[in-house]
Each structure stands twice: as C-alpha cells, then as structure tokens.
Amino acid sequence: MKTLLEKKEKRERIVMITAYDTITARLVDEAGVDVILVGDSLGMVLLGYSSTLQVTMDDMVRHVAAVARAEPRAMIVGDMPFMSYEASVSEAVHNAGKLLAAGADAVKIEGGGESYGDVIRALRRAGIPVMAHVGLTPQRYKLLGGYRLMGKTASEALEVIRDAIAAEEEGAFAVVIEFTAWEVAKTITEKLSIPTICIGSGPYCDGQVLVVHDALGLTPNPPPFTKQYANLAETIRGAVEQYAREVREGVFPDEKRYWGMKKGEYGKLIDMLENGKEHRNHFRLKYNK
Ligand code: KIV
Secondary structure (H helix, E strand, O other): HHHHHHHEEEEOOEEEOOOHHHOOOHHHHHHOOOOEEEEOHHHHOOOOOOOOOOOEEEHHHHHHHHHHHOOOOOEEEEEEOOOOOOOOOOHHHHHHHHHHOOOOOEEEEEHHHHHHHHHHHHHHHHOOEEEEEEOOOOOHHHHHHHOOOOOOHHHHHHHHHHHHHHHHHHHEEEEEEEOOOOHHHEEEEEEHOOEEEEOOOOOOOOEEEEOOOHOOOHHHHOOOOOOOOOHHEEEEHHHHHHHHHHHOOOOOOOHHOOOOOOOHHHHHHHHHHHHHHHHHHHHHHHHHH
C-alpha cells in the first residue's frame, strides 16, 4: 500500500492487471506489474457466465489461492463477489477474511464510501486493506441499466465523485474507477490522496487496470475501452490445429518424444506372453475356461 501511495506522490503510474491462475500470475508478475487483481470478471472470462452475478466465494477463494501459489512480488487484490458483502457488515468481514487467508493482500468491493462506508470501516478495523470501486459497478448492472458510461451528467458525476471521496474518508487505500467520463476520473484523482486505478475512464488517473484475457486477445467481444496487446486466440487456435494435423498424419509423437524398454526386455516380454502363464491366464479369462 505504501509503495502505491509513493507512486501516486511521485506521479509514477500504477499498473494493475487481472490473473486467476498460477501460471498467468507468474507471467504477469515477471512482466513487472504492481498489482494483480483476482477479479470476479473470472466468472465471464474463465467460467463462461453471462455476468459476474453467479460468481461465488468458493470460486474467489480457489482462484486467489491459485494466484498466491505463484508467490508474486506484486500485491494480490481479491475481489469480493456479489452478495458476499452487501447483506451485512459481519458477513463482509468473514468473507474478506477468507480471501486474506487464501493469500490475498487486500480485497476489493464494488462501491465507495457513500454506498459501503460501513463495510470499508469494518474491514479496516479488522486489519483488511480495502480497494473501493466506483463508476460502473458491474455487479449492479441491472440497477444501473446495463454496462454504460457513468457520470455523463453533472448530477451523476457528482454522485460518483462523492462515493470516491467518502471511500478515502472511510479508510480505503485505493479506488478503481470504471467506465466514467474522463472528467469524473480526473476530478477524483485530483481530490484524493489515495491512488485511483482506472478502466475505461481515461488517462488522468494514477494507474490503469485491464482484464488479462482482453489484453491478450482471448475474449471474443471485449469492452470498447480495452486494448489488445496480443492475439493469443489466433496463436492458440493455430497451435491446436497443427497438433491435430500432426496426430492425424502420424507426425506426432516423433522419435524424440517416446521411449522403449531396456535392451533385450521386449523379446523376453514376448516370450513370456506367448509361452508363460500370463498367456494361459489371459486365455482362460478371455474364453472363461
Ligand atoms: O473483476 C474485475 O476484473 C474488475 C476490473 C474490471 C476492475 O473489477
């Protein structure tokens, strides 16, 4: 948290990206990101759900633990899934504790200090660092009227800004700002002393976050604000097509990729099978004699 705060003070941009498994966490950590978010976006990009609403605490604990096994240098933030913090403060504390026990360094809730100030305060009191999330909060897409740009009007912008300011006041250590008008994100970034990390909210933030599957070109319909830095879908499809072709043509496995018995043992085996009791037993079993 101290490092992220120092980065804001020095105007060094913070890099956050999602990861949900050990191998990807290791790779993004080696690439030098500051924060790995085990986002509930895993419901859509990994598990094939149409929204994040079906993601459970068990899903989050499993994937936070997988990322933690990579032992990254980067901070691990675990997302609190839908209905793990909304119903009561005590449930929120227990569930956040499960993510920390699984290896997260901090948790993220969708909401700021106006909407979830009591939760932020309680988590902080329990010793759990909290990242808030304002603007478009996908767990509330039904209430918001879909996945839409937030803060296009002055009154809606003010609501988002107030939620972010209150998040800092209640004790959040950082705020994600998702899909707001850039002016909203800029205002929040200037007003807060904790870092802001943006997705789809423009460049005037202390950091940026992307869903790793979007950045790597693995999602068929990524949101318009993401950028594709690789086309892994094409690479994977091409590699698997080649593998299938080679299996069908008998090219794979080639002689470098299979191993035989010790010299002379195969002859002995044939002999055993043809003349030994293994042959008689097999014969007896086969014909029930
Ligand atoms: O779940 C997620 O990946 C997120 C990011 C989009 C910020 O919340």
